[in-house]
Amino acid sequence: xxxxxxxxxxxxxxxxxxxxxxxxxxxxxxxxxxxxxxxxxxxxxxxxxxxxxxxxxxxxxxxxxxxxxxxxxxxxxxxxxxxxxxxxxxxxxxxxxxxxxxxxxxxxxxxxxxxxxxxxxxxxxxxxxxxxxxxxxxxxxxxxxxxxxxxxxxxxxxxxxxxxxxxxxxxxxxxxxxxxxxxxxxxxxxxxxxxxxxxxxxxxxxxxxxxxxxxxxxxxxxxxxxxxxxxxxxxxxxxxxxxxxxxxxxxxxxxxxxxxxxxxxxxxxxxxxxxxxxxxxxxxxxxxxxxxxx
Amino acid sequence: xxxxxxxxxxxxxxxxxxxxxxxxxxxxxxxxxxxxxxxxxxxxxxxxxxxxxxxxxxxxxxxxxxxxxxxxxxxxxxxxxxxxxxxxxxxxxxxxxxxxxxxxxxxxxxxxxxxxxxxxxxxxxxxxxxxxxxxxxxxxxxxxxxxxxxxxxxxxxxxxxxxxxxxxxxxxxxxxxxxxxxxxxxxxxxxxxxxxxxxxxxxxxxxxxxxxxxxxxxxxxxxxxxxxxxxxxxxxxxxxxxxxxxxxxxxxxxxxxxxxxxxxxxxxxxxxxxxxxxxxxxxxxxxxxxxxxxxxxxxxxxxxxxxxxxxxxxxxxxxxxxxxxxxxxxxxxxxxxxxxxxxxxxxxxxxxxxxxxxxxxxxxxxxxxx
Numbered sequence: 039x040x041x042x043x044x045x046x047x048x049x050x051x052x053x054x055x056x057x058x059x060x061x062x063x064x065x066x067x068x069x070x071x072x073x074x075x076x077x078x079x080x081x082x083x084x085x086x087x088x089x090x091x092x093x094x095x096x097x098x099x100x101x102x103x104x105x106x107x108x109x110x111x112x113x114x115x116x117x118x119x120x121x122x123x124x125x126x127x128x129x130x131x132x133x134x135x136x137x138x139x140x141x142x143x144x145x146x147x148x149x150x151x152x153x154x155x156x157x158x159x160x161x162x163x164x165x166x167x168x169x170x171x172x173x174x175x176x177x178x179x180x181x182x183x184x185x186x187x188x189x190x191x192x193x194x195x196x197x198x199x200x201x202x203x204x205x206x207x208x209x210x211x212x213x214x215x216x217x218x219x220x221x222x223x224x225x226x227x228x229x230x231x232x233x234x235x236x237x238x239x240x241x242x243x244x245x246x247x248x249x250x251x252x253x254x255x256x257x258x259x260x261x262x263x264x265x266x267x268x269x270x271x272x273x274x275x276x277x278x279x280x281x282x283x284x285x286x287x288x289x290x291x292x293x294x295x296x297x298x299x300x301x302x303x304x305x306x307x308x309x310x311x312x313x314x315x316x317x318x319x320x321x322x323x324x325x326x327x328x329x330x331x332x
Numbered sequence: 333x334x335x336x337x338x339x340x341x342x343x344x345x346x347x348x349x350x351x352x353x354x355x356x357x358x359x360x361x362x363x364x365x366x367x368x369x370x371x372x373x374x375x376x377x378x379x380x381x382x383x384x385x386x387x388x389x390x391x392x393x394x395x396x397x398x399x400x401x402x403x404x405x406x407x408x409x410x411x412x413x414x415x416x417x418x419x420x421x422x423x424x425x426x427x428x429x430x431x432x433x434x435x436x437x438x439x440x441x442x443x444x445x446x447x448x449x450x451x452x453x454x455x456x457x458x459x460x461x462x463x464x465x466x467x468x469x470x471x472x473x474x475x476x477x478x479x480x481x482x483x484x485x486x487x488x489x490x491x492x493x494x495x496x497x498x499x500x501x502x503x504x505x506x507x508x509x510x511x512x513x514x515x516x517x518x519x520x521x522x523x524x525x526x527x528x529x530x531x532x533x534x535x536x537x538x539x540x541x542x543x544x545x546x547x548x549x550x551x552x553x554x555x556x557x558x559x560x561x562x563x564x565x566x567x568x569x570x571x572x573x574x575x576x577x578x579x580x581x582x583x584x585x586x587x588x589x590x591x592x593x594x595x596x597x598x599x600x601x602x603x604x605x606x607x608x609x610x611x612x613x614x615x616x617x618x619x620x621x622x623x624x625x626x627x628x629x630x631x632x633x634x635x636x637x638x639x640x641x642x643x644x645x646x647x648x649x650x651x652x653x654x655x656x657x658x659x660x661x662x663x664x665x666x667x668x669x670x671x672x673x674x675x676x677x678x679x680x681x682x683x684x685x686x687x688x689x690x691x692x693x694x695x696x697x698x699x700x701x702x
Contacts (some may be wrong), residue, residue, distance in 0.1 A: 097642035098373065099362050134646060136365060140409075141646030142433050189431065189648045242567060248562035248576075248652035249381055249569045251639045253541045255610060256566050256583040264568065276358075301354045307573060316355035 074208065075116040075329060078193060080295055082106050082323025087126045089147060093183060094311030095250050096196050097134075101145045101185075105130020109321055118159050120173060120208065125152040128319065132185070143189030149180040149317065151301065156208040169212040177236035179277050181303055183315060193250040195263065198313050200303055202238025202277050209233045217278030219221060230285040237279075239272045248309035274307040294326040335697050340650075349369040366405045367412045370645040374416065374430075375400075378423070380572035382664055383636045383655050395422055402646060406600050410434070413647075423651070427638035431648040442632050446603035448677045448689060449536035457685045458502060461698035466519050470509030473524075474500040474532070474694060488698045490529050500697055501528040502592075502690075506591065508541030508607035512548050514589055521552055530595035530697030532690065540606025540634060540688045546614050551588035553596060559622065560586050562659055563614035566637075569653045577655065583614070595623045595702060598691040600671055604631035617659045619672075623702045627675055628689050635663030 086105035092098075111124025132145040139286040157173035162171040188194045215227040247264030258264075283297040299321070302312040363369050366399040379392050399419045403412070417437035420428050430554070455463070460483060463472035480503040485493075492497040501524035505512075524531055532627075546563070554561050565580040599613050600608070609631040618624050636652025643649060673696065678688040683697045 057549065071383065088559065090355060092359060095641075099642060099646070100359060100362055105578050135362065136646035139646065140365070140433060141642070142431075166591075190642070191648075191650045192638055193640040248571060249639050250641070251568075251637060251653065253566050253568055253581055253637070253654060255637050255654065255656065256581045257544070257547065258581075259460070300354075302358065314355075314359045316359065 053162055065185050075114075076291075076327065077112070077114040077329045078293065078325035079110075079172075079328050080124075080323040080325040081108070082112040082320040082321050084126060084128060084293065085128055085212050086143040087320060088151075088319040089130060089132055089149065089315070091132060091145065091147065091183065091313070091315040092198055093185070093198070093313040093315075095246055095313065096190055096193060099134040099136065099141070101132035101134055101147075102148070103130055103132035103145075104148070105147065105317075105331075107319075108151075109323060114212035117171070120157045121151075121155070122155040125150070126186075128317070143187050145185040145187045147186075148184040150180075150184075152180040153236065155208075155234070157206055157234075159207050162256070163311040166279075169208070169214075171208075171212075172209050173208040173210065175206055176203065177279075179204050179236055179238050179239070179241075181277065181301065183303075190250075192248070192254075193263070196246055196250065197244075197263065197265075197303060198303075199244040199265075200241060200274075200275065200277060200305065201243070202241025202275060204236060204240070204272070205227050206234065206236040208235075223306045225289065228287040230283075230287075232283040232285075233280070234283070235280045237272070237332070238277045240270070241275050241277070242267055242269050243275055243308075245305055245308050245313065246310050250310060252318050268308065270305070270307060274305070276302065276306065276313070278302045291327040293327070293331070295321070295323040297321045297323070333355040337353045338602065355637075359645075366646040367403050367409075367645070368405055369409060370643040370647070371400065371416070372401045373644050374649060375419070377641065377649070378420075378651060381478050381569055381639070381653050382423065383569050383577075383652050384423070384425065386574055387655075387663060387666060390643065391421060395419060396506065396697060413437070420651075425636070425652055425685055426632060426634050426637055427650065427652045429650050431650075436693050442605060446537050448600045448601035448629060448680075449534075449599075449603070450677075450687065452500075452684065453682070453685050453687045454504070454534070454690065456689060457687065464523075467513055467516030468505060468507065469512065469516055469518050469520055470506075471523070471549075472502055473528070474502050475593065488529055494597045497525075498527055498529040498594075500694060501531040501532065503531060504534045506538055508543070508545050508611070510537060510545075511542065512545050514548070517552055521592045525590065525592055525594075528594055529600050530597060531592055532599060532693045532697070534599045534690070535600040535608050535611060536599050536605055536628060536689070537603040538605075539603060540608050543583040543610050544609060546611045547583070547585050549611070550594070550614050550618055552590060552592060553615075553624070554585065554621050556587045556591055558587055558621050560584055562619065563616065563617045564610065564656055564658055566654050566656045579656070582685060595697050596625075597696060598624065598626045598628075599629040599689055599693060600627055600631050601689075602632050602668070604669075607636035607671050609634050613656065613658050613662075613665050618671070619676050620659070624702075625673060625700070626669070626671040626672050627673045629674065629676055630670050631666050633666045635666045 084107045089247045090102045094101045094212045105128040107128030109126030128149045155177035157175035211231045213229045244265040250263040252258040252262045281299040285293045288294045302316040306312045426439045459472040473485045476486040562582040567577045570578045635656035637654040638650040639653045640650040675692045681688045688700040
């Protein structure tokens with residue numbers, strides 16, 4: 039079994055451990071949603087279960103591999119609104135299926151994703167389900183993917199910078215679990231489950247030029263790859279971000295955040311050919327409650 | 333009831349989104365790694381991106397016609413590699429290579445060591461035992477062996493003036509891959525600037541490296557009042573069409589660092605490649621501003637900067653994707669930068685530990701018309 043598959047299964051087990059007992063182990067009588075306002079700054083670590091990239095400018099082959107990284111951000115939320123800004127980094131190694139056979143290279147990759155959204159609660163959607171909510175609004179996504187494959191000689195440094203703006207939505211559920219005395223339920227527990235998606239409908243991207251190198255013989259920046267900024271609408275430029283999050287609140291008002299993020303991106307235009315990629319990452323962050331007294 | 337339905341929906345979404353990475357629906361599958369797919373891919377890449385098909389008068393379609401029927405998926409990989417080796421050889425370009433795990437294809441002419449340069453002869457006949465090594469530059473005053481069999485500094489009377497006795501500096505730069513610092517080149521110029529009538533820069537068998545070193549050197553060779561000086565022009569392939577290039581972009585320098593005021597001779601041979609050919613091309617521009625001569629044989633070319641990539645079978649390739657022309661518009665320097673004085677190594681001189689090309693350079697500094 040490949041490392042990627044093993045990590046995928048491990049991450050499923052981890053998330054299942056937290057979600058399944060909590061979802062069905064709660065009291066049927068949910069407490070009413072209290073009015074709340076909370077702000078967190080969070081920092082954490084990420085395990086990139088799988089990153090994939092196919093950049094036709096350099097290779098027709100799909101590269102895939104795991105990585106590790108970190109993330110951080112700020113969130114402010116209440117029952118009506120949520121604003122989030124977060125970013126992170128991941129580095130690792132991707133290889134093709136032919137690696138170790140006819141392919142003697144590999145991609146060292148470095149990914150910098152940044153996401154921000156502002157979402158407002160639509161009250162009428164889950165009227166019958168206390169504490170459940172749907173939020174919609176706008177989101178901005180940026181992904182900087184850098185890959186280094188020294189087998190490409192002068193084209194060793196390849197990349198895409200993609201940014202976009204579009205709608206975002208969030209399905210959420212704030213849970214209060216009364217204590218039962220059993221494991222995990224020895225005290226009252228406050229949990230939040232979130233599924234957030236964003237789909238930029240327009241944005242900009244930078245890709246290497248048609249021949250993938252800058253004109254470094256005239257003194258141009260070698261690592262720029264001759265890249266230029268381009269604007270595109272969805273279709274030519276695709277980003278889709280989906281993240282599942284669970285907040286586990288501590289009694290000192292801080293919290294842990296366990297999350298899983300899936301992101302897909304593609305640039306389907308440009309002289310250097312299309313590029314596609316995706317990543318799955320698991321993360322654990324500690325959330326410092328920085329809510330003021332107001 | 334509604335709460336239970338909601339829980340089911342939420343849980344289903346969690347599990348569904350988590351379990352299935354939907355990107356497999358969008359990301360294309362790998363093409364087959366068979367020989368046919370790799371051959372077609374490589375041929376097409378060269379057809380769309382190689383920058384000198386027209387200059388070299390290569391009919392790439394006929395190359396396809398010749399090699400395509402020979403490609404069979406069940407042929408041994410060594411045989412397929414050999415076939416691709418021969419196909420790429422038609423481009424006659426040292427910047428074209430195919431890298432397999434077991435071998436690297438190349439332009440055969442450049443793979444044979446040039447007979448116009450011998451480290452042994454230069455060091456035993458023309459340099460002292462304690463020649464200097466400053467960064468990547470090996471340098472010394474040119475020596476000669478006197479009647480007593482001892483090495484002494486070779487000198488000349490500048491303009492026949494018996495009171496103005498100077499030597500000749502020799503600088504060996506064996507690879508443009510070795511970066512020259514400001515200190516390195518300024519030290520060399522300060523050592524020879526006032527005490528020599530000429531400086532011989534020996535770049536024979538220098539296979540190239542970073543073009544940045546060219547600027548470092550040439551900035552010291554143009555007069556202080558030269559201002560912004562164009563060394564050569566380059567342009568990129570920007571599309572699949574034969575003439576899809578962007579505009580010519582100039583490589584421009586300004587005077588910097590110490591200036592060497594004497595005569596300059598550049599020694600070249602066929603093993604001068606890539607950045608060394610750029611250097612020779614640049615010195616053709618410097619030649620318009622001061623005394624410079626190139627002596628030896630034409631360089632090997634390599635004035636197309638190469639890009640890299642990968643084939644469906646996992647092998648890697650590289651090929652030239654830019655064009656370069658001199659300030660006078662010479663595009664055919666890709667085939668070799670011509671010297672001002674053509675000179676090859678005389679085999680009989682080799683037997684006597686004499687460097688024919690270096691002797692010509694010394695003679696040119698002493699007695700040549702400048």
